[in-house]
Amino acid sequence: MKKNTFSMIDENGNEIVYDVLFTFENEETNKNYIVYTDNTKDEAGNVQVYASTYDPENPQSKLESIQTEKEWKVIETILNTLQEEVKKRQNESKNDEQ
Secondary structure, eight states, rough: OOOOEEEEEESSSOOEEEEEEEEEEEEETEEEEEEEEEOBOTOOOOOOOOEEEEOOOOOOOOOBOOOOHHHHHHHHHHHHHHHHHHHHHHHHHHHHOO
C-alpha cells in the first residue's frame, strides 16, 4: 500500500516528509482540510499531528493556517472519533486472537 505523502521545506532549509492522515471538506466553512504528520513525538510521547486548509483543485496551492477555534473543534472531533475507532479495532483483533 502506497502512503499518501508530501514534503515541505522547513525554516532551516530541510525537506520534511509528511504522511497525509486524511482530508475532508466542511460544508459549514466551505473549506477543505488536510490533517498530516511528520511522525515525530511531543514531550508526552504523542505523535505530532498538524492541520491546514488547502485547495484540492490546485496541486500547487499553499497550506493555510486554521483560522478559528470552531474549525479546530471540528478537526479534533474527527481525530478523536478516528482514534476511538482504531482502539476499538485493535481490541477486537486482540479478542479474535484469544
